[in-house]
Amino acid sequence: xxxxxxxxVTLRKVxxxxxxxPKQGDMRVPARVFASEALLDEISDDxxxxxxxxATHLPGITKYAICMPxxxxxxxxxxxxxxxxxxxxxCISPGAVGYDINCGVRMMTTxxxxxxxxxxxxxxxxxxxxxxxxxxxGGGVFEGTVGDVDAILEDGVQWALRNDWAVxxxxxxxxxxxxxxxxxxxxxxxxxxxxGKNQIGSLGSGNHFLEVQRVTxxxxxxxxxxxxxxxxxxxxxIHCGSRGxxxxxxxxxxxxxxKTHAGLLDSLPDRELAAAPAGSQLADEYYGAMCAAINFAWxxxxxxxxxxxxxxxxxxxxxxxxxxxxxxYDVAHxxxxxxxxxxxxxxxxxxxADDGDAVEYETRELYVHRKGATRAFPAGREEVPPAxxxxxxxxxxxxxxxxxxxxxxxxxxxxxxxxxxxxxGAGRLMSRTQAKKEYRGGDVQTALREHDRIYxxxxxxxxxxxxxxxxxxxxxxxxxxxxALGIGDRVARTFPVCNIKG
DNA sequence: ATGTGC
Numbered sequence: 001x002x003x004x005x006x007x008x009v010t011l012r013k014v015x016x017x018x019x020x021x022p023k024q025g026d027m028r029v030p031a032r033v034f035a036s037e038a039l040l041d042e043i044s045d046d047x048x049x050x051x052x053x054x055a056t057h058l059p060g061i062t063k064y065a066i067c068m069p070x071x072x073x074x075x076x077x078x079x080x081x082x083x084x085x086x087x088x089x090x091c092i093s094p095g096a097v098g099y100d101i102n103c104g105v106r107m108m109t110t111x112x113x114x115x116x117x118x119x120x121x122x123x124x125x126x127x128x129x130x131x132x133x134x135x136x137x138g139g140g141v142f143e144g145t146v147g148d149v150d151a152i153l154e155d156g157v158q159w160a161l162r163n164d165w166a167v168x169x170x171x172x173x174x175x176x177x178x179x180x181x182x183x184x185x186x187x188x189x190x191x192x193x194x195x196g197k198n199q200i201g202s203l204g205s206g207n208h209f210l211e212v213q214r215v216t217x218x219x220x221x222x223x224x225x226x227x228x229x230x231x232x233x234x235x236x237x238i239h240c241g242s243r244g245x246x247x248x249x250x251x252x253x254x255x256x257x258x259k260t261h262a263g264l265l266d267s268l269p270d271r272e273l274a275a276a277p278a279g280s281q282l283a284d285e286y287y288g289a290m291c292a293a294i295n296f297a298w299x300x301x302x303x304x305x306x307x308x309x310x311x312x313x314x315x316x317x318x319x320x321x322x323x324x325x326x327x328x329y330d331v332a333h334x335x336x337x338x339x340x341x342x343x344x345x346x347x348x349x350x351x352x353a354d355d356g357d358a359v360e361y362e363t364r365e366l367y368v369h370r371k372g373a374t375r376a377f378p379a380g381r382e383e384v385p386p387a388x389x390x391x392x393x394x395x396x397x398x399x400x401x402x403x404x405x406x407x408x409x410x411x412x413x414x415x416x417x418x419x420x421x422x423x424x425g426a427g428r429l430m431s432r433t434q435a436k437k438e439y440r441g442g443d444v445q446t447a448l449r450e451h452d453r454i455y456x457x458x459x460x461x462x463x464x465x466x467x468x469x470x471x472x473x474x475x476x477x478x479x480x481x482x483x484a485l486g487i488g489d490r491v492a493r494t495f496p497v498c499n500i501k502g
Numbered sequence: 503a504t505g506t507g508c
């Protein structure tokens with residue numbers, strides 16, 4: 001038996017790229033890490049595996065706790081973690097969703113080629129920077145009232161459509177058509193709404209960005225065709241979340257859950273895993289609030305995308321429709337969703353980790369927590385929009401501003417292995433503090449411009465240093481593992497042209 | 503990630 005010794009824990013190799021942490025002590029289920037040995041070396045470098053083991057203590061966790069190839073430590077629960085808790089007798093945990101509720105990415109395609117854009121990069125990056133608000137604090141493309149925020153929380157991208165910030169096809173190309181029906185705006189605090197009202201349509205800071213990219217590689221012609229992707233094509237990638245509103249909401253519910261469900265909290269190995277039992281009032285309230293914050297983040301990305309269309313109109317002096325600036329897809333990276341999944345059970349009706357041990361299958365309703373993980377539903381699932389149902393949903397995985405990004409499609413194995421999920425990005429190699437010691441923002445910018453013709457403009461030089469390409473893991477390796485596992489298949493690769501960030 | 507600590 002091949003094992004991987006990670007100090008405090010030893011992992012058993014199940015098969016290529018699949019490692020299991022056996023169930024021991026108070027663990028309710030085993031844990032599985034989906035990674036190559038090279039990525040395991042990085043995953044075992046911080047508290048990721050300890051947090052993964054802690055997550056197996058959560059009530060109702062089904063089958064196993066999951067760590068993706070880009071996993072690293074987060075608040076209580078790993079970033080790159082997936083936990084599916086029974087919606088009837090399990091729990092929901094804000095720490096397993098993340099502070100930035102519905103942090104995610106959307107990609108917009110165009111009919112422009114790299115040739116059309118070359119020579120305009122400076123003007124484009126300046127105009128994007130001037131027109132798309134970024135950085136910490138307030139200022140969005142739309143300054144609303146708390147009443148507007150309520151409507152956004154309730155209706156998601158339908159609000160944007162009513163207010164001329166969207167066209168109907170945008171809704172068809174967004175997860176859940178840009179609206180979570182379970183959203184409950186009354187479950188969002190006044191403080192969170194106040195923080196949100198002047199951040200509608202704003203990138204924020206940290207690893208959030210807007211990037212103009214060119215498609216450099218197509219790996220699957222048939223799927224790329226369905227996604228309308230071709231080599232040399234210019235696309236736009238937008239990565240941001242729910243800003244202060246989502247952060248405040250996560251914080252509000254963590255504090256309330258800690259107080260109200262102190263007994264459950266005492267049974268867990270880490271306070272940061274605080275969870276509300278399924279069926280409790282607070283579980284329903286948090287779920288309603290989280291769904292509302294999801295809607296807010298979708299509207300945020302929608303407004304940024306629509307403003308980007310206007311910037312392209314200005315720079316290229318053409319109507320955005322002529323440039324065929326269509327939303328490919330919008331995917332959430334930090335979310336919990338009630339979903340129905342088939343699980344294998346043994347003769348006693350107990351869920352088994354390995355489908356090979358199942359005597360039959362049952363369908364369960366689960367709170368699928370994806371924290372730094374992407375839904376990757378394969379062809380045929382009804383949740384995949386009609387335009388993509390024959391090939392599987394688009395999965396968008398951003399890399400760093402110097403290495404490019406990937407488009408994948410939901411893989412056939414994802415429903416069996418990972419509750420229909422795959423990785424979400426490259427994952428950090430070093431802390432922000434360490435990054436600022438290693439790099440200077442100005443030097444990073446100059447190197448990218450001179451070596452790679454990538455135009456970067458940021459509010460803060462420190463952010464450029466913190467986000468330097470060298471602070472990230474190898475996104476190629478993360479995607480290679482996803483593809484090899486069959487949970488998310490490579491479709492195309494992009495390379496940056498212009499990047500704006502906080 | 504975040505009006506960058508509680």
